[in-house]
Amino acid sequence: MKPHIKAAWLGVAASMAMAAAMADVGKDERLKLVVEPYERHLVLLEMRNFLRVWQVMTDSLIKEDMQTLADAARSMGSGAANEIPPETVAKLPETFKMLAGTVHTSFDMIALDAESLGDPGHTLRQMGVLLQTCNACHGIYQVSTETVPQLKQKSSASAKATAVKPAR
Numbered sequence: 266m267k268p269h270i271k272a273a274w275l276g277v278a279a280s281m282a283m284a285a286a287m288a289d290v291g292k293d294e295r296l297k298l299v300v301e302p303y304e305r306h307l308v309l310l311e312m313r314n315f316l317r318v319w320q321v322m323t324d325s326l327i328k329e330d331m332q333t334l335a336d337a338a339r340s341m342g343s344g345a346a347n348e349i350p351p352e353t354v355a356k357l358p359e360t361f362k363m364l365a366g367t368v369h370t371s372f373d374m375i376a377l378d379a380e381s382l383g384d385p386g387h388t389l390r391q392m393g394v395l396l397q398t399c400n401a402c403h404g405i406y407q408v409s410t411e412t413v414p415q416l417k418q419k420s421s422a423s424a425k426a427t428a429v430k431p432a433r
């Protein structure tokens with residue numbers, strides 16, 4: 266995807282996340298991605314790995330140990346992107362896949378820059394931008410194993426239908 270298109274998508278995702286946050290009064294309004302239990306487990310496992318790696322990165326940043334930081338970041342880069350099986354990926358909406366792709370390529374970029382520039386301030390700024398992508402996606406989606414998808418609901422079904430329809 267071309268960078269300007271990606272930026273536009275991110276803008277859309279961020280405003281959706283903001284709208285979701287404002288509507289969030291005791292009710293989970295995030296789009297429900299309906300998957301099998303093992304798929305939910307794999308998605309959440311990857312998420313916890315993001316957070317685990319994030320902790321190594323902040324620790325390394327304090328020590329200005331940019332090589333350890335780069336190694337940690339790279340472990341969540343594009344090389345880690347295929348840990349979710351293709352049949353699961355096929356169920357995910359385009360925006361979700363785009364945001365996930367942005368996260369993986371951002372980890373790659375952070376690793377490269379940490380090695381070549383060795384500038385903790387630069388890395389910290391990149392990490393801040395990356396967190397915006399984490400937050401954007403968290404504001405939009407939830408993963409569910411509910412067998413009856415929200416397609417059954419009459420109102421506001423159109424937005425939710427796109428989330429459960431296999432993306433082709």
Ligand code: HEC
Pocket residue numbers: 309310312313315316319361362364365368395396398399400402403406407408409
């Ligand atoms: C493409 C979308 C997307 C991106 C990008 C994303 N997440 Fe998530 N994350 C989710 C979804 C969906 C859930 C499950 C939310 C739910 O069902 O309530 C989740 C859950 C989590 C959880 C909870 C895991 C658990 O076991 O319950 C953590 C921690 C997490 N994400 C961390 C991160 C971090 C850190 C980043 C950025 C580096 C990130 N996520 C980026 C979609 C995303």
